[in-house]
Amino acid sequence: MLTFDFLDARHGDCFLVRWGTPDGTPRRRVMLVDGGPPGVYEASLRDQLSQLTPDSDGTPRIDVVCLSHVDDDHAAGLLRLLAEMRRARRDELPEPFAVKRLWFNSVEELVDRRAPGLSASVQPLIENAMTNSGAVRASYGQGRAIRDEATALGLAGNPLFDGPLTEGAETTLDDLHVTVVAPDEVALEQLEKRWREAKKRKDPEVISASYTDGSVPNLSSIVLLIRHDGRTALLTGDARGDRILTGLRDSGLLTDSDPLHVDLLKLPHHGSERNVERDFFESVRADHYVVSADGIRHHHPHEDTLRWLVESRDEDDEYVIHLTNDIAFATDALTTLRRKRSFEVDVRPATDPALVIEVGDQS
Template identity: 35%
Template sequence: MIVFEAVHAKFGDALLLRYEQGRQQRLWIIDGGPAGIWKNFLKPRLGQLRGGAETLTVDLAMLSHVDDDHVNGVLQMIGGIAENRPGAATWLDIRRFWHNSFADLVGSEDAVKAGQASLAGLEQGARAAMAGAGTLAVAGGKLRSHRELAVLASIGQGRELRDYLVQLKLEGNSPFDDVLSSTSGHRDIDGAKVTVLGPRAPRLAALRKAWRNAAGSPAAVAGLFRDDLDDSVPNLSSLVLLVEIGKRKILLTGDARGDDIVAGLKDAMPDVELPMKVDILKMPHHGSDRNMTETFLQSFPADHYVISADGTFGNPEDNTLRAIVASRGPGEDYTIHLTNAIGRLQQLLPEISEGHAFKFAVRGAQDLSVAITLP
């Protein structure tokens, strides 16, 4: 049995994957959502899974990328354990952790330090702008969208997480033991075959060159975090994993772009023909249509589409839901799962489902997660 859960994470991601290997139960934690999610939803759900046991084994925890709506809860979890804070989930026995740190993305700690003076000032300004819902002025322009500000502000969180992982001896992306990218290949992890589809290695090379060129210039550093650029840090850095458990396939996409995911599969699995039917597709970037392409949806038809969003920033966007339906035949049976009931979708979903066989499921108001069970 396989159970995939999208924990209520507001506008972020906090996912759980449970499956059986022989007689042993396996548990993965993927991302931790924004502020408040760890305390109010993710930790309580893990507590339910723990039951009366002394510990709960987490076979794999991972952070798809450094962005506040993914990293905040992970940092609370890991930092609490590392510092043995009051109320920390020290009952979690985390066996391995996957994460590409910012130093991994830009090439080395020396590369980070080369631009650290500019970055430190921008981080502080980004946090202040987020707190006041304002803008961050830099030489040559401004950052104003939540995503631009949040990713820039999260770089410090990522460095803090890396230090905690070193302390807990969880660094290194074992058993890959390297930066995770579309050239990492696949590994067998506790009965699951995991193939890394992203980030794409050519994109990482381009990012490292851009970072070296930007070091020392606040405007150039800030430009790497612009949400309207095809080569922005958020689009480049998300881990994308194809997880195969028996005959089941689960595609974890973080906030990656649809075209990068398709290209990443061709990098990692050049002999595989598309379309590839998957059992569960975690939709990228909370259902934003900016990450969606027709080719992506046609390449990965799914039995279950999962969207973690609460309407913030317009996610999930109407165009994304319409595109999912348009990519499938009217008689095909599949389900769209939503972590939150969003008012405007109450009219849209019945409208786009007319003449189609698909279903939709929404997390119950009292439930901590929306769950999919694959026998």
């Protein structure tokens, strides 16, 4: 059985994936994906983690932490988690959590994968941009801080993958099979192009502009297809829909003859209409669609995205669209779209810390 706990990450992402038998024999495993924007760790994530099954020494255990990409609404909570663990170790106090693995791609790793040494040559421009650009400080600075915390905690190197998580990489964590769908070579090529342009022009504004429009972190967004006991989920981060479809095709998971069916699909980029088109939902169908958003800072999920999703399905198809927050414009749009259709809408009650979705045999 796969269980998902989608926390109220406001305009970001933060959720737990648990797999194994409910009675704990063997012990249920846990993956934490993203940590939400500032405040989410203190408001809900730390408490959720404290309730996890303890390790042999009584410390709540997290089998793997995965940061989809370095962006404030995904990374801030994970930086708080790692910093708290490091502070406890430094002060010779019991660590609050036992994190066994950390998976994340630094932008430098991805750039150097195609062009070794390029990131170091652009580093002076990055330092300049960090001084003058809040966007670069928030994203690149967080990425560097997470890398440093991971190194200090002995979590560097993407264990089990032994390098960046890029399209086609696979591993098995206990009995959870993990396939990396993105980033792919096209995304890495575009990242390299941005950095080469900055180096050629010797202009830190190139770096600042890249982080301001979100292109750099989103190009590097990790997409995972996870499988356990016949159940599947596609976890998309903030990746673009076309890059996700390319990765699925290149991995042989999607063909031209039939759409890919998964039990759960987390919508890319909080349901933004800029990351997907209608063909994305025609190519990937799910029993459970999840939107992590609050509709406040950004207009997510966009009504067009919801319409494309619903119109990609037959009228009598049964599925559920889950919202991590009650968003008036989204629920209004779904109410209209539900006419003569069989799908359901599930909204996390404001009093619940997480929206819990279970797929698979619960016996």
